[in-house]
Amino acid sequence: MSQIIDQLANIGPSAIPTEAEREVWATLSRDEQVRRYQKLFAQPNCNNFTSETPDDILATARQRVAQRGHG
Secondary structure: OHHHHHHHHOOOOOOOOOHHHHHHHHHOOHHHHHHHHHHHHOOHHHHOOOOOOHHHHHHHHHHHHHHHOOO
C-alpha cells in the first residue's frame, strides 16, 4: 500500500492517466502541476525526435486505453 501512495505522490502529467492518477492530479495546486510539467519537459529525452507520426502516437495511446478496458 505504501508503494502505491509513494507512486501517486510522485505523479506526473500523463496523456492517458488512470482514474487514481486523475484524482491525485486534481488535488494538486496549479503551481504544483506546472512544476511537475516543467520537471517532465526538462528531461533530456523530451528533446529527442521520433520517426512516429501523430497518427502512430494516437494509435498507441488508444491501444493502451483499450488494454485498460476503457476503450
